[in-house]
Amino acid sequence: MHPIIKLLAQRLSLGLLLLLAASALIFIGVELLPGDVAQSILGQSATETALRNLREELGLNEPALTRYFNWLFAAIQGDLGTALTNGQSISKAVGERLGNTLFLAFWAAIISVPLAIILGLIAVRYRNRWPDKLISAVTLSTISLPEFVAGYLLMYLFTVQFRIFSPISTIYSGMSLGEKLSAIALPVMVLVLVVLAHMMRMTRAAILNVMQSAYVETAELKGLRPFVIIARHAFPNAIAPVVNVVMLNLAYLVVGVVVVEVVFVYPGMGQYLVDHVTKRDLPVVQACGLIFAAVYIGLNIMADVISILANPRLRHPK
Amino acid sequence: MKDELAILLDRLDAMGITRRGFMGRAAAFGAATALGTTVMGSAARAQEPKRGGILKMGLGGGETTDTLDPGLADSPVPFSINRQWGDTVVNVTADGQIEPSLAESYSVSEDGKVWTFAIRQGVKFHDGSDMTAEDVAATFRRHSDENSKSGALGIMKGIVSIEVDGQNVVLTMETGNADLPYLLSDYHLLIQPGGGVDNPTAAVGTGAYKLVSAEPGVRYVFEKNADDWNQDRGYYDGVEVIVINDATARTAALQSGQVHMINRIDPKVAKLLARAPGVQVTNVSGRGHYVFIMHTNTAPFDNKDLRNALKWAINRQELVDKILDGFGGVGNDVPINAAYPLFDNSLEQREYNAEKAAELYKASGHDGSPIELLVADGAFPGAVDAAQLFQQSAQAAGIPLEVKRVPDDGYWSDVWNVKPFCASYWGGRPVQDQMYSTAYLSTADWNDTKFNNPEFDALLLEARAETDTAKRKEIYSKMAHILWEEGGLICPMFNDFIDAHGDAIAGWYEDPNYEMMGGWASHKTWFA
Numbered sequence: 001m002h003p004i005i006k007l008l009a010q011r012l013s014l015g016l017l018l019l020l021a022a023s024a025l026i027f028i029g030v031e032l033l034p035g036d037v038a039q040s041i042l043g044q045s046a047t048e049t050a051l052r053n054l055r056e057e058l059g060l061n062e063p064a065l066t067r068y069f070n071w072l073f074a075a076i077q078g079d080l081g082t083a084l085t086n087g088q089s090i091s092k093a094v095g096e097r098l099g100n101t102l103f104l105a106f107w108a109a110i111i112s113v114p115l116a117i118i119l120g121l122i123a124v125r126y127r128n129r130w131p132d133k134l135i136s137a138v139t140l141s142t143i144s145l146p147e148f149v150a151g152y153l154l155m156y157l158f159t160v161q162f163r164i165f166s167p168i169s170t171i172y173s174g175m176s177l178g179e180k181l182s183a184i185a186l187p188v189m190v191l192v193l194v195v196l197a198h199m200m201r202m203t204r205a206a207i208l209n210v211m212q213s214a215y216v217e218t219a220e221l222k223g224l225r226p227f228v229i230i231a232r233h234a235f236p237n238a239i240a241p242v243v244n245v246v247m248l249n250l251a252y253l254v255v256g257v258v259v260v261e262v263v264f265v266y267p268g269m270g271q272y273l274v275d276h277v278t279k280r281d282l283p284v285v286q287a288c289g290l291i292f293a294a295v296y297i298g299l300n301i302m303a304d305v306i307s308i309l310a311n312p313r314l315r316h317p318k
Numbered sequence: 319m320k321d322e323l324a325i326l327l328d329r330l331d332a333m334g335i336t337r338r339g340f341m342g343r344a345a346a347f348g349a350a351t352a353l354g355t356t357v358m359g360s361a362a363r364a365q366e367p368k369r370g371g372i373l374k375m376g377l378g379g380g381e382t383t384d385t386l387d388p389g390l391a392d393s394p395v396p397f398s399i400n401r402q403w404g405d406t407v408v409n410v411t412a413d414g415q416i417e418p419s420l421a422e423s424y425s426v427s428e429d430g431k432v433w434t435f436a437i438r439q440g441v442k443f444h445d446g447s448d449m450t451a452e453d454v455a456a457t458f459r460r461h462s463d464e465n466s467k468s469g470a471l472g473i474m475k476g477i478v479s480i481e482v483d484g485q486n487v488v489l490t491m492e493t494g495n496a497d498l499p500y501l502l503s504d505y506h507l508l509i510q511p512g513g514g515v516d517n518p519t520a521a522v523g524t525g526a527y528k529l530v531s532a533e534p535g536v537r538y539v540f541e542k543n544a545d546d547w548n549q550d551r552g553y554y555d556g557v558e559v560i561v562i563n564d565a566t567a568r569t570a571a572l573q574s575g576q577v578h579m580i581n582r583i584d585p586k587v588a589k590l591l592a593r594a595p596g597v598q599v600t601n602v603s604g605r606g607h608y609v610f611i612m613h614t615n616t617a618p619f620d621n622k623d624l625r626n627a628l629k630w631a632i633n634r635q636e637l638v639d640k641i642l643d644g645f646g647g648v649g650n651d652v653p654i655n656a657a658y659p660l661f662d663n664s665l666e667q668r669e670y671n672a673e674k675a676a677e678l679y680k681a682s683g684h685d686g687s688p689i690e691l692l693v694a695d696g697a698f699p700g701a702v703d704a705a706q707l708f709q710q711s712a713q714a715a716g717i718p719l720e721v722k723r724v725p726d727d728g729y730w731s732d733v734w735n736v737k738p739f740c741a742s743y744w745g746g747r748p749v750q751d752q753m754y755s756t757a758y759l760s761t762a763d764w765n766d767t768k769f770n771n772p773e774f775d776a777l778l779l780e781a782r783a784e785t786d787t788a789k790r791k792e793i794y795s796k797m798a799h800i801l802w803e804e805g806g807l808i809c810p811m812f813n814d815f816i817d818a819h820g821d822a823i824a825g826w827y828e829d830p831n832y833e834m835m836g837g838w839a840s841h842k843t844w845f846a
Contacts, residue, residue, distance in 0.1 A: 039731035047763040050467050085383035086534060087519070093382075152566055159574040167570040168376070168577075170537055170560055265562045267536040275381040275535060278727070 004308075004315075011304060015297045019290065022297075023075075026289035027068050030282050058084050071283060075290065081283040083276065090287050093272070098291060100171060101268040104184055105253035108191035113246055116196050120203025120242075121235065125227055127208065136204075139197035150190045151263040158186060169264040187264045191257065195249040202245040206238035213237075240307035247303035255292040367825060367844040373554040375840065376568050376577035380561035382535030387518040388508040389461055389468030394581060394833060395561055397505055399532075401837035402540050402557055403444065404508030404523035407435055407454060407487075408499045410748050412829040412836065414659050416499045420449065420509055420524060421487075430494025430783050435487045435502075441547040443511050444528045451482045456513025458489070461506060470506035472756065472763065494783035496790070500748040505837070526552025526841050535561050553844035572597060572818055579819035579843075581833045584699070585643040588816050596821045601645050601814040602828040605657045605746025605753075608641075608698040608813060609649075610691065610708065612806035613768040616738040618689065619806060623682035628689075628719070629668055629808055631675035631712040637810045640707065641700040645816055649809030652798045653744060653753050657812075657830045660750060660787065662795035665802055675715035688720040692733050696726035697741035704810070705741060735766045742766065743813075748831065750794050754778050758801060767806030774800050822846060 038054040055061060074081060080090040119139070123132040142150065159167040165185045175183070210216065211234055219229045258270025269288060276284035308314040380395025388400045407421040421435040441449040460466060462474030479490040491498065508514075508523055521529040524547065527540035538559040546552055560577060562568040565584050571577045573594055583591060583599060592599040612619035612628070619625055634648040647655060650667055693705040705721045712719035724733055733740050747753040756762055759778055760770040774797055781793040801807065815833040819826055824846035829836035835843070 033727065047472065049464065050471065053465050054467055083383065086385040088534075155567070155570050159570055159576075163574055166576055167567055167574055168560060168562065172531075172533065172537060262564050263567055265536075265560065265564070265567055267533065271535065272382045275383050279381070279383045281383060 007308065008305065011301045015301055018297050019293055022293035023072065023286065023290055024068070026286050026293075027064075027282075030277075030280070030285050031064055033277075033280060067282075071286060075287070080287040083284050084281045085276065085279050085284075090284055094269070094284075094287055094291065097267065097269045097272045100266065101254055101257075101270070103171075103180070104187060104191070104257070104266060104268060105250065107181070107184065108188045108195070108253050109250055111188065112192040112195050112249070113199065115192070116199035116246075117203050117242070119196070119200045120207065121227070121230055123200065123204045124207045124211070124230055124234075127204075132204075135200065139200050142193035143197035145193070147190055147194055147257075147259045148263050150193055151186070151260060154186050154189055155263070167264070169266040171267065184264075184266070187257075187260050187266055190260055190264075191253060195252065199242070199245055199249055203238070203242050206241040207234045210234040210237045236310065239310040243306045243310070244303045247299040251296050251299045254295045367553045368846070369553045369844065370555055371845040372556045372558060373579075373840055373843075373845075374558045374560065374577040375834075376560050376562045376571045376580040377834075378561075378563050378565065378568055378580075378582045380535050380563065384534040385519055386521045386529075386532060388510070388514070389466065389470065389506050389518065391506060392469055395559070397832065398581075398834060398837055399521075399538055399559060400505060400508055401525070402527040402538075402559075402840060403521050403525040403529050404510070405525055406503050406505070406507050407437075407509065408503050410500060410503045410831055410836075412827060412831070414657075414748075414830075416503070420454065424499060426496075426498075430496055430785060431491045433489045433491070433498050434483070435489070437485050437487060438547065439485060441524050442545055443524055444522045444543060445511065447511055449509060449511075449524050451485055451487050453511055453513060454487045454509050455480050455482045456515060457507065457509050458487070458513075460513040460515050460518075468506055470504050473501045473504055473507075473752070493779065494785075495751070496782065496785055497749045497751045501752060503748060527554075527557050530556075537561065551838075551841040554840060557840045569818070572820060575820065577820075578823055579817065579834070579839055581815075581817050583816040583818055585641075585645045585814075585816060588643065588645060591818060597818055598821065598823075598826070599816065599818045600826060600828060601816045602830050603647050603655070603657060603812060603814050604830045604832065605655065605748075606744065606813050606815070607649055607653060607655075607746065607809050608701070608704065608741070608743050608811050609653075610705075610739070610741055610808040610810070611767045612808070613738040614804075614806040615768040615770065618682070618684055619738055621682045621684070622804060623678045624684055625806060626803075627675045627678035627682060627715070627717060628712065630671045630678065631715045631717050631719075632708050632808060632810055633670035633711045634668070634810045636670070636711070637704055637707060641704045642811060642813055645814040647812045647814075649811050650802065651805065651807055651809050652801050653746070653757065653807065653809060654750055654794075654798060655812050657746070658750050658753075660791040660794050662791060662798060664795065665798050668802075670711060672711070672715040675712070675717065679715065679717050686718060688718045690720050690722050690739060692722050692724055692737050692740040694724050694726045694729040694733070694741070696729055697734075698743040698813075701741045708810075735764065745832075751778070751782055754797065755782075758805070758807075769801070769805055769807075771800060771804055774804075819843075 038051045038058065038060065071081065078091070080094065082089055083093065119135050123135045126132050155167050158165045166183055169183045169187050171180050171183050207230060216229060216234060219233050257268065258274055260266070261268045261270045273285065273288040377395050377398055379393045384396050386399070388404060391397055391400050405420050407419060409417050409419045411417045420438050420441065422438045424433060424435045426433050437451040437454055443449055458474065458480045461468040461470045462477055462480070476492050476495060477489050478492050481488045489498070511522055514520070521532065526543055526546050526548070528543050530539040530541050532538050540557040542552060542555050562571055565582070568580045569587065569591055572580045588599050588601070591597060612625055614620060614625070629651055638644065638646050638648055648667070650665060652665065654661055656663065691705055691708070693701050695702055702723055709719045709721050734742050744757065747756060755778060757764050757766060758769050758774065759765065760775050777793050777797050781790050784790045784793065817833055822845055823843050825843040827835060829838065
């Protein structure tokens, strides 16, 4: 078998095992939360009778292990069940939400990843001179700013002072792509500001590391222009660490943006998950946890494979 | 009309209502009478409403877990959503009167036990079917079923039979209850086709707006119900509700004109927001209140002197000033204020009195060990700060009060109604009887102070069946005195409902029943 196919198969099966372990951990975590589902759904106004009826209806009286395996087998068949709280199909609700989250993450990534790499290359080209220092100073300041502060600042600037964008990023079916893009302009800006520095700094550090090597010196002696040396000779050898940090940030864009979602009222996965955690909606929490775990594991496998492909020594192991 | 104004002026004196609050009430009264027969003087004459336009509301208090079943509505957004599409049999007006809705009129037997509601004819549901007495009865039956999860189950408990008699629905009560129409105005009891038994979440009703699309926790879209039975409401062509839980985003949305009205303004920013151009901030004192509750059956709170020591050791005015930023009224250790009909203002107002508190604390013989008050951020807005202020004023009186902060998670299941001393809130009820029977009757499910006073219980039942208003007021006054002296309730403040709307909106009036004009903002306002 081709070593790369073998490697892929290995990684994928390991990923599935990890996913299974993650689902068990999520289940245990949710079980440990204080309070119970029936009480959370009915809130302060719950009476004993109503609580008893609801617990019966939701099957909460069955042992935890039985509930876990029932759910797991259904999930394998693609049925994530129905939300305990509002009776909606989870697969359908999660599908829409995940679509929105990926939409936002996609546009944030498509702007931030090339921007970060180009800024990183420029920073290396002019290292320790003013462009390098300016880029570092600006990106490090934006990453140090909490997301909601950045969100509120942009909101104040672009919606209250100058009415360019909408402060509410709610998107729904029936909107044209242009309308959608205009709606998500502000959250995309915030996300770009947040993830830019990490990727930019990593690109800069990785390339600078390579710049010490003998072949770069050779290239310089050949008389190549500095930018060509960086882009053609140094960058390909710095891809592995850069890809890893890019994937980490992409994963963050998918699973970690609940604050941005709340500030801009964006109907993504984060808010959906948080609402259901507070209501102890076990099936939804597990479904979301599983999807998030899958995103993390998938992106990390991708990072691994790409860095191996980018490195001839790993591509052809002895 | 003269009487009405006299009452308003009395209340002005009694409550120290702001001039704006008073004008709001007067205008509300004006709007109500303009629909009737009298046409009033210039000050109170309602403007002629204009029709058209799409109203956008930005509301906080909604979640992706919300359902459209009116029986399960328990937070601000589901409440507002249900108001758009559904009607109850009667409504409570802004000045606390009963007004007909799907019931054209009602009558009651001499003993207050048998109530007959004449159901309006010719009303159609959104699906085109006729609304009949059968539907009304089926709705009541669904909410009074022992196995129901409805939030109105407690209200319906006292009804022993629900019968249809031609165009009438006849309800028979276990004991007489003069307040039944108020109970039936409860927002859970929306009339649905077939009682909503088959499909409780269909959102098909008789309301002014029809549901077009619903995305819980995100957005709801309604269109005007062209066949609305009541043409004196629902002036917009459509209503769009956008759920905005973040308070800053909500105010930004209003300021930038993305929405026309928003609810739940943080008291701390209300005054700032009022200064912003094009924005009107409105506040109305309602029946909602923030409380610290002691279980009167658990040591050390089973000691009346200790309870009263704590009651004298809290600085109510300071809490109103600092926690509500002045948007509220001081409480007086009873859950009733001037927003209730038959309120008795003769009860002595408890002020902060460190000497008296110290004296009572000494008399209680408490061993001086720390008295633990459990509080979470989610108990009410500013609950932790309020508890710390309470701690300081109590310590000045020599009472070793200690604040223990616990997480929001599980607060309502593990702390409230379980631990002997904690913070909580009540949204209030339309009438005194309902408030007392919900939380202070010894047998009530939500008796969160474990209050058990046979005399109080007896008076409550006596007041319920009493049809003479003066006598009822007297009984309620007695009950307030008992609770004030014996109860486990420390009620420092009644909170205002603070909403805001843009200048484009006309016809806004104050309604103490709930936020957003008691939920009627989309029905009774229009674009200027």
